[in-house]
Amino acid sequence: MTNAKASRAAPPLTHAAGDTRAMLIYRLLGEAYGIRPWVPRREPLHELISTMLSHRTTGANEAKAFTQLWSKFGSWEAIAAADPADIAIAIAPANFAEAKAPRIKAVLQQIIAERGAPTIDFLGGLSPEAGLAWLERLPGVGPKTASLVLLFCFHQPVLPVDTHVHRVSGRIGLIGPKVNAEQAHTLLAAQLPLDADVLWNFHLNMLRHGQRICVWERPRCEDCTLREHCDYAQARQRQ
């Protein structure tokens, strides 16, 4: 673990108490896609490793890579002890397997060394800030992966910003054009309430919207429920 990463202070998370434009977007997307009760997704360490595998990889290939990894090694301890080249072969369906393999090994080695067992269940007892700071010390773990683990496994009020959430938020104008995905985590969360259910549904519905309507190449603004509240659509209309 690098000292620079280990010494990073946990920034205090801020959230909006009143009504905001982000809450209007949340409600409109809720009408379009539904608001669901939170349910935990995967066992926390599985979530962490699968999210590392998912970087620039489709969901199907992420799942295939994890299945092959577990079939080959059968335990977290065995993966932590394995040659990175063998891990890379097992996770080959994921893109950048050669880069991901040594990070996955290092993450598991560090967790086992620090916690005495391959588990991160203790994160459920930490504050969101402390949980994010602990996870982001790990090699290859940034705000998106750390937030996903805390929100999806522990119902903590943090907001993961993936490529879809980042793109859609930027087009709407919730974040500025120069705000990168890492910075967007705190800037977007600050416009939403301290409520894991809201943050979970906001994340999932922005992701759905980015996959179905506000797609990367040609956003389908004519079919979009957000067009009256979207900077991109309004600017396009004026042209």
Ligand code: SF4
């Ligand atoms: S109006 Fe267009 S750019 Fe704006 S969110 Fe909808 S699809 Fe995306």
